[in-house]
Amino acid sequence: MIKVTPGATVGILGGGQLGRMLAMAAVQLGYHTHIYCPDEKNPAEQVTDKISRFDYEDEKALIGFAKAVDVVTYEFENIPVETVNILSRYVTVFPSAEVLQISQDRLHEKKFLNNINVNTAPYAPVSTMNEAIEALKQIGYPAVLKTRRFGYDGKGQAIVRTERDVQRAWQSLNSCEVIVEGFIDFDMEISVLAARGQDGEIKCFDPAENIHKNHILDLSIVPARIDPVLRKQAVEIAHHIVSELNYVGVLAVEFFVSSSDPIFRVNEIAPRVHNSGHWSIEACPTSQFEQHIRAICGLPLGETSLYGRAEMKNLIGDEILDMDIYLKDPDANFHHYGKREARPGRKMGHVTRIFPHILPK
Numbered sequence: 382m383i384k385v386t387p388g389a390t391v392g393i394l395g396g397g398q399l400g401r402m403l404a405m406a407a408v409q410l411g412y413h414t415h416i417y418c419p420d421e422k423n424p425a426e427q428v429t430d431k432i433s434r435f436d437y438e439d440e441k442a443l444i445g446f447a448k449a450v451d452v453v454t455y456e457f458e459n460i461p462v463e464t465v466n467i468l469s470r471y472v473t474v475f476p477s478a479e480v481l482q483i484s485q486d487r488l489h490e491k492k493f494l495n496n497i498n499v500n501t502a503p504y505a506p507v508s509t510m511n512e513a514i515e516a517l518k519q520i521g522y523p524a525v526l527k528t529r530r531f532g533y534d535g536k537g538q539a540i541v542r543t544e545r546d547v548q549r550a551w552q553s554l555n556s557c558e559v560i561v562e563g564f565i566d567f568d569m570e571i572s573v574l575a576a577r578g579q580d581g582e583i584k585c586f587d588p589a590e591n592i593h594k595n596h597i598l599d600l601s602i603v604p605a606r607i608d609p610v611l612r613k614q615a616v617e618i619a620h621h622i623v624s625e626l627n628y629v630g631v632l633a634v635e636f637f638v639s640s641s642d643p644i645f646r647v648n649e650i651a652p653r654v655h656n657s658g659h660w661s662i663e664a665c666p667t668s669q670f671e672q673h674i675r676a677i678c679g680l681p682l683g684e685t686s687l688y689g690r691a692e693m694k695n696l697i698g699d700e701i702l703d704m705d706i707y708l709k710d711p712d713a714n715f716h717h718y719g720k721r722e723a724r725p726g727r728k729m730g731h732v733t734r735i736f737p738h739i740l741p742k
């Protein structure tokens with residue numbers, strides 16, 4: 382157990398909006414922050430004490446960074462495992478390289494989940510189109526082909542409805558490390574943010590209901606509008622996952638919920654704070670960002686109960702141009718990530734509304 386006390390420096394790999402909000406939470410708790418991010422003009426640079434702008438493969442720069450900080454974490458799961466291995470020789474990194482390795486690869490992730498008795502969609506790893514066609518005979522149509530690595534916001538996936546779709550789908554992925562996944566006819570997607578401290582203490586946030594638009598999260602509604610018994614089950618599964626991983630920090634678990642399917646299936650896990658937990662900044666005594674910093678620094682975890690129903694709307698691309706409407710709305714908590722260019726599909730900010738008079742059941 383390492384205790385990182387206020388006044389020390391938290392190192393964060395990645396300078397996107399998640400890195401930015403992590404840094405803001407670290408500062409609130411009295412820490413300095415140091416961002417490591419190869420990109421120019423990243424959202425976190427406005428709020429951090431220090432920034433190292435080098436590649437994730439630059440060993441010399443990584444060692445310099447490791448020596449300048451007291452603990453390291455990351456805001457996205459696509460950093461090379463080797464980067465974390467190098468840093469780990471000089472400084473503690475949470476979550477661990479082992480966790481990163483599992484969550485970077487959809488095959489490792491699903492194997493791990495099934496091994497600890499957590500259900501997923503049926504799946505099969507394939508490396509050629511013919512193998513995919515064979516696997517689909519078992520799994521059935523419709524199905525989803527997904528690249529094992531580097532997918533996000535629905536990228537690196539293709540739906541196949543009949544065998545005729547397979548060739549086009551296969552070519553669109555441009556990869557030979559693929560999994561075929563049975564299509565889940567879900568009624569709703571939900572996620573649970575679970576936190577585990579260095580001492581093994583676990584606290585979960587209420588399940589959020591997530592509504593996507595063009596494969597990008599549009600709206601999170603908390604608590605998810607499902608039977609409270611199912612909400613409790615989802616929290617128990619998330620609890621089980623972080624416990625089995627000996628995880629330290631905040632982890633997101635995405636689920637499919639289907640009334641025609643009695644099995645609760647986990648879609649994926651993300652070893653980091655997550656877009657579907659942004660409402661926790663205003664809706665709970667402790668936000669997901671503060672919880673993550675508390676966990677990695679060896680502080681007690683904070684309270685996660687809701688002040689009331691909450692809704693978080695992502696502001697994607699041009700939607701940020703409506704900011705004056707949100708600024709005039711007495712219920713809206715508006716966040717701008719400081720990105721200058723509102724490109725289509727780009728997450729520019731978000732707005733959270735709390736309804737304290739509607740208390741969750």
Ligand SMILES: Nc1ncnc2c1ncn2[C@@H]1O[C@H](COP(=O)(O)OP(=O)(O)O)[C@@H](O)[C@H]1O
Pocket residue numbers: 502525532533534535536562563564565566567570593635648649
């Ligand atoms: N097996 C599946 N059945 C039905 N819908 C799926 C399936 N896999 C993915 N999807 C849909 O695609 C979205 C993105 O897939 P996901 O695996 O979460 O990838 P990522 O979020 O990394 O892009 C999911 O949130 C869900 O809406």
Ligand SMILES: [Mg+2]
Pocket residue numbers: 635649
């Ligand atoms: Mg996802």
